[in-house]
Amino acid sequence: MIDELNEVLIDYWHQFVHLLPKLFIALIVLAIGLAIANHVSQLLGSRLRKRSHDALLANFLTNFTRWALLLMGVLLAMHVLGLSGVASGMLAGAGLSAFIVGFALKDIAENFLAGVVLAFNRPFRIHDTVQVKDLMGEVEALNLRTTLIKTFDGKHIFLPNALVLREPLTNYTRDGFIRQDFLISVDMGTETTSDRIEEMLLKYVSSHKGVETRDPHTPYIIVEKMGTTSADLRIYLWAYSEEYRRGTLELKSDLLKGSKAMLVAEGYVVSGAN
Known part of the structure; x- marks a missing residue:
């Protein structure tokens, strides 16, 4: 039994030695992926904060970008190690999960995507006076799901981002x-x-x-x-x-x-x- 255990351990050691160069390369790929993810997310975050004036959405998009790039780095490192099958299974599972969650939370996903579009190509800035349909007020925030407008009589209205993106919007203060x-x-x-x-x-x-x-x-x-x-x-x-x-x-x-x-x-x- 001891001889068999020694043979198994020796076999594992040989496999580890054979895998060691790939493991080293995979760690390098992972480190590079981490560096790229941090750099790109920080650059994107700084630009978003300057453009959107909304720290909540800017931070969310920054973190989302960072984790997406990190995931790509991990999957690439697994491919280097010869674990492509595991990586493919993870992607398939993530795609199926995303489909199920997206179908169940269609309205939330729609408003989130509309918020992303408004963040990059925003027809208003914070404190602009806008009108959507018959609702008029000052923009106070652009959140993940809603746009917050404060009317002149002090009411706070949370408009779904999809509605703001879909309906004609009048901006009374954009040009100054x-x-x-x-x-x-x-x-x-x-x-x-x-x-x-x-x-x-x-x-x-x-x-x-x-x-x-x-x-x-x-x-x-x-x-x-x-x-x-x-x-x-x-x-x-x-x-x-x-x-x-x-x-x-x-x-x-x-x-x-x-x-x-x-x-x-x-x-x-x-x-x-x-």
């Missing part, structure tokens, strides 16, 4: 400027022309803080309706839209009230403003 307009109805009297009133309104609007006056965003006025002694004037202006509520909505309100007060102080009758 957004056009606003308001209407002033003025009784000019018989001694004043609309040109005089337009000049006064343009001067007032252009001097207001928050109104862009550089080309091609200079304010302008269109006469929508002209009567014998009255005119309906629509003023168009470009406002800085980084913060939509204050940058545009409150600015429009201030200009509307201020323009009416200015014309009234000059002796004109303002019959309507909206």
